[in-house]
Amino acid sequence: MSTDNSVTNSTEAILRTEGLNIYYGNFLAVQNVWLNIPKHQVTAFIGPSGCGKSTLLRCYNRLNDLIESFRAEGKVYFNDKNLYAPDIDPVEVRRRIGMVFQRPNPFPKSIFDNITFGAKINGYKGDLAELVQRSLQQAALWDEVKDKLHQSGLSLSGGQQQRLCIARAIAVQPEVILMDEPCSALDPISTLRVEELIHELKERYTIVIVTHNMQQASRVSDRTAFFNVKTSEKGERSGYLVEFDATEVIFSDPQQEDTKAYISGRFG
Amino acid sequence: MTDSFPENTLVRSGFSQRTLFNTVMTCLGFACGALALLPLLAVLAYVVVQGFSSLGPDIFFQLPPSPFGQGGGFGNAILGTILMVGIGTLISIPFGVLGAIYLTEFSSKTTARWIRFATNVLSGVPSIIAGVFAYGLIVLTLTKLKIGSYSALGGGFALAVLMLPIIVRTTDEALQLVSEDLRQAAVGLGATNFQTVSRVVLPAAMPAIVTGSTLAIARASGETAPLLFTALFSSFWPSADSLFKPTASLAVLVYNFAISPYKNWQSLAWAASLILVIMVLITSIISRWATRQKA
Numbered sequence: 001m002s003t004d005n006s007v008t009n010s011t012e013a014i015l016r017t018e019g020l021n022i023y024y025g026n027f028l029a030v031q032n033v034w035l036n037i038p039k040h041q042v043t044a045f046i047g048p049s050g051c052g053k054s055t056l057l058r059c060y061n062r063l064n065d066l067i068e069s070f071r072a073e074g075k076v077y078f079n080d081k082n083l084y085a086p087d088i089d090p091v092e093v094r095r096r097i098g099m100v101f102q103r104p105n106p107f108p109k110s111i112f113d114n115i116t117f118g119a120k121i122n123g124y125k126g127d128l129a130e131l132v133q134r135s136l137q138q139a140a141l142w143d144e145v146k147d148k149l150h151q152s153g154l155s156l157s158g159g160q161q162q163r164l165c166i167a168r169a170i171a172v173q174p175e176v177i178l179m180d181e182p183c184s185a186l187d188p189i190s191t192l193r194v195e196e197l198i199h200e201l202k203e204r205y206t207i208v209i210v211t212h213n214m215q216q217a218s219r220v221s222d223r224t225a226f227f228n229v230k231t232s233e234k235g236e237r238s239g240y241l242v243e244f245d246a247t248e249v250i251f252s253d254p255q256q257e258d259t260k261a262y263i264s265g266r267f268g
Numbered sequence: 269m270t271d272s273f274p275e276n277t278l279v280r281s282g283f284s285q286r287t288l289f290n291t292v293m294t295c296l297g298f299a300c301g302a303l304a305l306l307p308l309l310a311v312l313a314y315v316v317v318q319g320f321s322s323l324g325p326d327i328f329f330q331l332p333p334s335p336f337g338q339g340g341g342f343g344n345a346i347l348g349t350i351l352m353v354g355i356g357t358l359i360s361i362p363f364g365v366l367g368a369i370y371l372t373e374f375s376s377k378t379t380a381r382w383i384r385f386a387t388n389v390l391s392g393v394p395s396i397i398a399g400v401f402a403y404g405l406i407v408l409t410l411t412k413l414k415i416g417s418y419s420a421l422g423g424g425f426a427l428a429v430l431m432l433p434i435i436v437r438t439t440d441e442a443l444q445l446v447s448e449d450l451r452q453a454a455v456g457l458g459a460t461n462f463q464t465v466s467r468v469v470l471p472a473a474m475p476a477i478v479t480g481s482t483l484a485i486a487r488a489s490g491e492t493a494p495l496l497f498t499a500l501f502s503s504f505w506p507s508a509d510s511l512f513k514p515t516a517s518l519a520v521l522v523y524n525f526a527i528s529p530y531k532n533w534q535s536l537a538w539a540a541s542l543i544l545v546i547m548v549l550i551t552s553i554i555s556r557w558a559t560r561q562k563a
Contacts, residue, residue: 107450
């Protein structure tokens with residue numbers, strides 16, 4: 001296994017993992033990940049089901065802490081702070097590193113309250129109406145909902161709900177946005193809108209996106225990490241990083257046999 | 269061919285064995301459903317018919333009459349019931365809801381299993397045992413301290429013991445129905461545990477929690493056995509210190525007056541039953557209305 005972790009000198013890494021092992025109980029779900037995620041770029045995680053790409057993603061904002069048996073070994077740096085150091089407050093980590101989930105999950109509240117929720121709980125002092133407008137504009141949803149901000153977020157279509165969730169994540173002004181298969185529950189048109197949105201968002205935010213869809217990875221990302229699964233002699237399947245490089249390289253000239261096989265559709 | 273299907277036509281026959289069996293079972297199901305409703309309707313009808321004649325404004329504003337007296341009412345029992353159910357609600361809702369929140373949101377699986385088991389056992393405890401428990405804990409303590417004996421406090425506490433498992437169970441179930449996605453969305457935005465529960469999980473589960481609490485209140489309003497041990501009865505109006513004094517309640521009034529040989533007491537018992545049923549009905553209508561889903 002060899003991984004190319006070199007990030008070009010012009011971009012600094014905002015998230016770095018060093019020898020990260022993720023366990024559920026005694027089961028090693030993801031092993032030995034060394035990965036540098038560059039600032040203000042879109043990094044895509046691809047790979048077959050069960051390769052641990054979502055699990056890894058959820059380590060970056062410590063959302064895995066919600067799972068009782070979860071344990072991480074190794075280091076995850078956010079800028080220069082190890083996120084798993086004992087003095088780190090996971091609540092503040094999650095404010096700085098936002099998340100958009102697989103299924104749109106707006107709160108059963110009004111569109112306005114959905115956006116302001118994060119701001120309120122984090123003690124935001126500014127003008128809420130302005131924050132709502134700015135966040136919705138950045139999420140390319142403002143024009144569609146500006147006249148019905150007080151309707152329930154659940155009254156929107158699936159694609160709009162997902163953009164509402166992106167707006168909600170943006171509203172707490174994170175540095176990184178993690179996206180866990182954000183388009184897998186959406187129709188092709190809505191998917192396209194979200195992908196366009198990702199392009200616009202990378203100006204301000206660093207984006208890490210997990211996707212099952214290789215075309216999507218090639219369309220939206222600057223760099224792509226390919227993960228695969230291997231089965232140990234005990235029959236446990238654990239994920240590992242196979243290759244990480246610029247997206248063009250991964251899709252045109254991958255260095256690893258497994259990557260080549262996966263992107264050409266021979267398995268997965 | 270030995271294993272062929274029977275020769276059936278496409279035309280539906282009312283007399284084939286399958287169709288007949290089907291019809292009979294459907295009728296049976298309907299009959300059982302109707303029979304299950306019958307006790308409720310019969311009880312309601314009987315209480316209305318018997319109680320209606322003694323109904324009048326007096327019953328709210330007057331004290332129970334002497335055995336052969338004229339008129340009278342049971343205003344003190346209505347107030348007593350409200351007072352004691354109120355005490356029970358004030359004790360059981362905070363404990364029950366907070367306990368259920370701990371159960372679903374923060375406890376480990378093993379702890380949760382034991383607490384759920386304990387709650388189920390508590391809900392199976394006969395209400396008279398809850399009365400004896402409250403007698404031992406509250407009534408005897410008040411007697412020792414010489415500040416009272418049989419009292420509204422004891423009655424309310426006994427009712428709280430009966431209400432607690434209902435509230436824990438319904439809240440627990442309501443919280444478990446709240447989608448994990450919502451919790452993750454809140455936590456992912458940097459919400460603390462308290463913010464997640466108080467601003468997202470509890471509001472989403474509120475209608476079901478209120479329904480459960482109403483159920484508990486309805487159950488408690490009709491309990492007689494635990495009050496016989498703890499609140500006893502009183503023929504006087506509740507006063508400022510009736511927390512520590514014997515207090516009347518509708519359920520105990522119905523029990524006392526219905527077994528008495530006096531005609532006027534017996535008809536008051538019917539009226540009290542009707543009032544009790546109406547109070548429970550109003551409570552549940554109000555709570556349904558207050559928590560109905562908007563739009």
